[in-house]
Amino acid sequence: MSQHILTAVAWPYANGPRHIGHVSGFGVPSDIFSRYQRMVGNKVLMVSGTDEHGTPIQVQADKEGLTARQLADRYNRVIAEDLQALGLSYDLFTRTTTDNHYAVVQEVFKGLHANGYVFPKTTMGAISPSTGRTLPDRYIEGTCPICGYDGARGDQCDNCGNQLDPIQLINPVSRINGEKPVFVETEHFMLDLPAFAEVLGTWLQSKQGDWRPNVLKFALNLLGDLQPRAITRDLDWGVPIPLDGWSDQANKRLYVWFDAVIGYLSASIEWARRSGDPDAWRQWWQNPDARGYYFMGKDNIVFHAEIWPALLLGYNGQGARNGTPGALGALDLPSEVVSSEFLTMEGRKFSSSRQVVIYVRDFLARYDADALRYYIAVAGPENQDTDFTWSEFLNRNNGELVAAWGNLVNRSISMAAKNFGAIPEAGDLTDADRAMLERSRAAFPRVGAELGRSRFKNATNEAFDVIREANKYLAEQEPWKIKDDPERVKSILHVALQVVDDAKTLLTPILPSSSNKIYEMLGGTGVWSGMPEIREVEENGRPYPIITGSYDGQARWEHTPIRPGVPLAPPTRLFTKLDPKIVDEELARLG
């Protein structure tokens, strides 16, 4: 039965270009999952966008001499283009600075407020004595009261990792002009997280055996210490607070984390509007049979396994204070939070400032998208922190993509093209032929089960076992040595081409571009697996790109018999063999 599957992909932050560590955490895994779900016939809605509010955007804009909005415009475009080039099949990739997003965020706030899950509280906030303007937490620096580190920021200490309030800092100074801030009373809204402790606990316990154990353990641990959390702050870059007496205060905005997680919902609503059926989003959000999968790096577990479910429960009126659903109606909680661990680069943490980094754009300027997707699928940080090395990238590309898979495709098709000019008919099959065909067909349920549970390493290895088996089969049958029995050569090549066709289907979620090429080589017509496109849209006179696409291709998760007689041309190149000297060249680029 066809199911509605929401693929909710973490929102990349628009303060700079994204590197391969980012896309290995949220981007490629969510796309492999979505492509597989579409192939088995499910109705997928894959949404995300750039996260564009908050102090880091403001800080980076100041550095580059731009307004926050100009900076967000710049990196929204860079990030959208990069994710599209990587082949990520978003139904909608939008941004958090749209009118629709503002309206949905404000609606969720109003629902929480009406049910009593947000409340105002007076706290101490910093202002600059020379300008009278409020100083955001991150603009204040001082000595950490916990570990004594003298470069702690007002929101957290990077040395000991503790969350801080600026007023706790010893000798606080403004990072803008070095003056000492003054602390004055300021009023903010708090989210009453303790009111969700019990219902969150029950909900998380029901996920035992279903979620990745690292994610569930982390989320359950957080439950022990739920505190009210500020959801507004003194900053002029963000979504205004939709209440009388608050909405017109230029320096009070909803916190960036609060607005960003609501993006999954606002993007679904925007997608529905663009699709021509404004209520279509409800099939993924208000449907007991729908499933919602959230993809992110592990630094975001707290927002997806704790805070976002709490916001939904509060909006639905399902916390300790009860209540009634807001105007949108009750909304579904995540079915699964799929979190990746961290990727490091040649043994070090990614760092743009220290140039321990390769941005997606630079990677794709030198290497194929499928080569990066393959590396992330087979060697990414799926369930433990993982190191990216250029030598491993080279070895996997040359040894697995080029020598094992590319070679199988190339020699099967070129031999059949040269000898017969078309896909040959099989004659009498030997036991070895039948065993090979059976091995290939049997991979569909096995690889599919792994993909459906986001176990991409196992899936890739299972698919490659078929490829290795087929290379062995060809080496044993040696069709190139048979001179006097063309019927036997036809049977062997028929079996080989059938396995190539099966394997390209098995690898379509991971390697969509090369699978599309193989589909065409074997005589397929129409689109096999749809690729994303950039579309220019406009709002309030601001043009910007969205990623969208039509993904109803021919690709189905099943063995399809190849058709004898289909003309074959010599194959085109699928993967690029890399010169080993790229390892030294890339290492020399690192700081």
Ligand SMILES: [Zn+2]
């Ligand atoms: Zn500290």
